Amino acid sequence: MIKKNKAFLALILLLLVTISVCAVHFLTRTDVPKGKIKIQYNNKTYSINLKDVNLNIVEGVVLNGRGEEQLINAYGVPLLRLLQKLEIENYSEIKVVAHDEYSATVTNKEVLEENKVYLIESEKESMQLLIFGDPNSKRNVLNIAYLVVT
Amino acid sequence: MKNYNLRTLIFLALCCNLGLFAKRLISPVANIITDSLHIPGGLSTSFSLMFLVVAVIIVPRSGCATIMGLVQSVIALTMGMVGSMGALSFIGYIVPGMVIDGLFFMIKDINISLVEKMAILNAFAAMAASLTANAIVFHLKGIPLTLYLCVGATSGIACGFLGAKVVKPILPHFSTFPMYNTSSKKKVVYHD
Numbered sequence: 001m002i003k004k005n006k007a008f009l010a011l012i013l014l015l016l017v018t019i020s021v022c023a024v025h026f027l028t029r030t031d032v033p034k035g036k037i038k039i040q041y042n043n044k045t046y047s048i049n050l051k052d053v054n055l056n057i058v059e060g061v062v063l064n065g066r067g068e069e070q071l072i073n074a075y076g077v078p079l080l081r082l083l084q085k086l087e088i089e090n091y092s093e094i095k096v097v098a099h100d101e102y103s104a105t106v107t108n109k110e111v112l113e114e115n116k117v118y119l120i121e122s123e124k125e126s127m128q129l130l131i132f133g134d135p136n137s138k139r140n141v142l143n144i145a146y147l148v149v150t
Numbered sequence: 151m152k153n154y155n156l157r158t159l160i161f162l163a164l165c166c167n168l169g170l171f172a173k174r175l176i177s178p179v180a181n182i183i184t185d186s187l188h189i190p191g192g193l194s195t196s197f198s199l200m201f202l203v204v205a206v207i208i209v210p211r212s213g214c215a216t217i218m219g220l221v222q223s224v225i226a227l228t229m230g231m232v233g234s235m236g237a238l239s240f241i242g243y244i245v246p247g248m249v250i251d252g253l254f255f256m257i258k259d260i261n262i263s264l265v266e267k268m269a270i271l272n273a274f275a276a277m278a279a280s281l282t283a284n285a286i287v288f289h290l291k292g293i294p295l296t297l298y299l300c301v302g303a304t305s306g307i308a309c310g311f312l313g314a315k316v317v318k319p320i321l322p323h324f325s326t327f328p329m330y331n332t333s334s335k336k337k338v339v340y341h342d
Binding site for chain 1: 187290
């Protein structure tokens with residue numbers, strides 16, 4: 001029984017550590033409300049309401065995790081247009097971060113390439129990064145929270 | 151392989167499949183929890199690894215979990231269940247198996263209860279799986295990575311408790327297996 005209690009004690013202790021780390025995580029993370037995307041650039045933070053973004057039909061083919069071609073037909077906006085709207089021009093790369101902290105990086109060259117990098121509407125009030133012709137499907141970040149432009 | 155009889159192989163295959171498909175079953179619920187914590191998973195993997203730990207406890211042979219991880223990766227790849235790791239998903243299956251085998255080899259003779267053994271194995275396997283996924287896909291750093299590992303370890307311990315509940319009624323049925331009666335090898339004895 002004492003040994004069983006030791007194992008339970010370890011579980012409770014780890015649970016307390018997890019709760020503490022969780023509290024720190026919630027206090028330190030960039031909080032972005034649903035339906036908005038934040039863009040950090042030159043120590044400034046811009047907030048974009050997704051309802052205000054003019055979305056157009058985006059069509060193309062991407063590769064999924066299994067290497068299969070997947071036809072995309074969704075509403076979206078080129079990332080370049082979004083950045084131009086905020087007058088963001090001098091940058092080398094953009095880190096796209098999801099609500100679960102998953103991230104991917106897009107280079108300036110890729111953003112400038114026509115019909116390549118888009119933010120598309122994946123769910124209601126949620127955007128997804130889409131890079132056409134990219135063999136690395138891991139960069140298609142879902143549920144975007146914020147972009148860090150450097 | 152010749153030391154594994156048919157019943158053992160069927161049991162190991164069952165554990166492989168249960169581990170693989172149980173993950174898919176509980177993923178939607180687990181994702182709700184991890185989404186609210188703003189981390190990219192970790193809960194369903196612990197549950198999935200519980201079946202590997204159960205198998206290693208019942209069939210205490212060296213390399214058992216690694217082989218099972220390998221089989222799981224082959225099944226996953228052939229069925230297209232590659233997840234976010236893509237073609238590298240086989241690493242994500244094999245590494246936790248290797249951790250379970252290595253750790254089991256270290257703790258099998260230590261006088262601790264079955265529950266504690268399973269909790270340790272499951273927690274470390276879950277953390278190894280989390281670290282592998284992080285190295286291949288997520289690339290988390292700092293606090294999110296710490297939270298991701300903590301959630302993996304905590305759920306790993308909880309699944310260890312659950313695994314011990316599963317093992318206890320099964321173990322007596324497997325105690326007549328050759329591996330438990332081999333005189334040249336040390337018999338593994340578990341206690342509550």
